[in-house]
Amino acid sequence: MDLFKVISVDEVKKMLNEAFEKTVECEEVDIKKAIGRIISKDIVSSINLPSFRRSTVDGYAVTSRDTAGASESIPAIMTLKGEVIMGKAPLCNLALPGECVYVPTGGMLPEGSDAVVMIEYTDKLDEETILINSPVAYGDNVVQIGEDIKNEEKVLQKGTKLRPYEIGMLSSLGIGNVQVYKKPKIAIISTGDEIVGCDEKPKLGQVRDINSYILSSAVLEDGGEPINYGVIKDSFEDLKNTVDDALDKCDIVLISGGSSVGKKDQTLKVINALEESEVLVHGISIKPGKPTIIAKTGDKVVFGLPGHPLSCTVVYKVIVNHYINKITNYKYEDYPVLCKFPINYHSAKGREEYLPVILESTENGEIIANPVFSKSGLITGFTKAWGYVKINKNDEGIKEGQTVYAYKF
Numbered sequence: 001m002d003l004f005k006v007i008s009v010d011e012v013k014k015m016l017n018e019a020f021e022k023t024v025e026c027e028e029v030d031i032k033k034a035i036g037r038i039i040s041k042d043i044v045s046s047i048n049l050p051s052f053r054r055s056t057v058d059g060y061a062v063t064s065r066d067t068a069g070a071s072e073s074i075p076a077i078m079t080l081k082g083e084v085i086m087g088k089a090p091l092c093n094l095a096l097p098g099e100c101v102y103v104p105t106g107g108m109l110p111e112g113s114d115a116v117v118m119i120e121y122t123d124k125l126d127e128e129t130i131l132i133n134s135p136v137a138y139g140d141n142v143v144q145i146g147e148d149i150k151n152e153e154k155v156l157q158k159g160t161k162l163r164p165y166e167i168g169m170l171s172s173l174g175i176g177n178v179q180v181y182k183k184p185k186i187a188i189i190s191t192g193d194e195i196v197g198c199d200e201k202p203k204l205g206q207v208r209d210i211n212s213y214i215l216s217s218a219v220l221e222d223g224g225e226p227i228n229y230g231v232i233k234d235s236f237e238d239l240k241n242t243v244d245d246a247l248d249k250c251d252i253v254l255i256s257g258g259s260s261v262g263k264k265d266q267t268l269k270v271i272n273a274l275e276e277s278e279v280l281v282h283g284i285s286i287k288p289g290k291p292t293i294i295a296k297t298g299d300k301v302v303f304g305l306p307g308h309p310l311s312c313t314v315v316y317k318v319i320v321n322h323y324i325n326k327i328t329n330y331k332y333e334d335y336p337v338l339c340k341f342p343i344n345y346h347s348a349k350g351r352e353e354y355l356p357v358i359l360e361s362t363e364n365g366e367i368i369a370n371p372v373f374s375k376s377g378l379i380t381g382f383t384k385a386w387g388y389v390k391i392n393k394n395d396e397g398i399k400e401g402q403t404v405y406a407y408k409f
Ligand SMILES: Nc1nc2c(c(=O)[nH]1)N[C@H]1C(S)=C(S)[C@@H](COP(=O)(O)OP(=O)(O)OC[C@H]3O[C@@H](n4cnc5c(N)ncnc54)[C@H](O)[C@@H]3O)O[C@H]1N2
Pocket: 190, 191, 192, 194, 195, 207, 208, 209, 210, 211, 212, 256, 257, 258, 259, 260, 261, 262, 265, 288, 289, 290, 291, 305, 306, 307, 308, 309, 311, 376, 377
């Protein structure tokens, strides 16, 4: 029997990094449609933002030194020179000591002023005279030119995933279209004679397809374009024809099921029969997910993922997602949560284990990572969990009270 030779998760990632040079092509998109896309070029500002000194309050633009020592009992008496209109440059400046100009929030400061006194700290004596009851320092209630973004400043680095905030910033700079990496096209194929579609009623011995739905949603979440091939029965011809078509159209092919050593498992046979096929991996020291196949066909990669939904998902998250990030140049950082583990847990030594956990906050401010014990064929292992803790390959488990990192799923 063909038993697999397992290699570690780190070795798999290194192998993928070295075996594939490919990155996806770039395209220009409207920023209104750029959410979640990864930029393919550094973005450098060609303007100062703001481009004029702007008040952050409704009040009076003054020269700060004119307000020194001002109080309600001894206010600074100022001459009102006029009013700044929103969206327009001021029509009057402060030329002489003791002058002020009314400026609304967001209005441009007139020349000669260096701070704004909030209207609450003033009294209007008459149409031309304002009493200032509280001093201001240089720059108070003012946004300076370029305080947000400086001309020629690099504001976004290639490899950044765009969030709503970055898109707002691009708009503020007048950048309405942005260069991004194309979404990698990812074929999703479920295999197995026992698998039926979500809209079918399974007969005894049959199960509904879960993996296509998990993988397709995960691909969308991770910035790819899923191409769904549905369920293919355990037939060499059917699976081979489907994979050939998928390789033609997609950057990555995901086949779930049939990756193990069962009699009807066709995945490896089909992968071996593909043109220019080279099996890089058959077996990863990971729990769950050991019977995983990774093959190179030209510049494309085929992943044979385990059929068990939990195993399939873990391998997707740990390995496939790494590869998607690599070909889209996404500089991804994980920020796990530091938790306490509540029990003694013995793990399978020699396999990197991904254990689903539910987080719980305690009164003394600690976060407890409660393990969810689940078999890899059960989907609720993840629906109940917040994320997972990772147990290293050479660790025997986790001790009660030990500090662990929990990663969000
Ligand atoms: N003799 C051995 N048997 C198995 C080993 C082993 O080392 N030696 N490894 C076990 C492990 S670990 C896993 S994981 C599974 C993986 O098997 P396959 O990748 O060949 O997957 P299948 O046999 O096709 O399916 C396993 C299980 O998952 C269900 N499944 C498959 N596809 C879907 C889907 N799209 N949606 C929902 N459920 C699916 C399938 O019905 C099976 O119940 O092998 C072990 N065996």
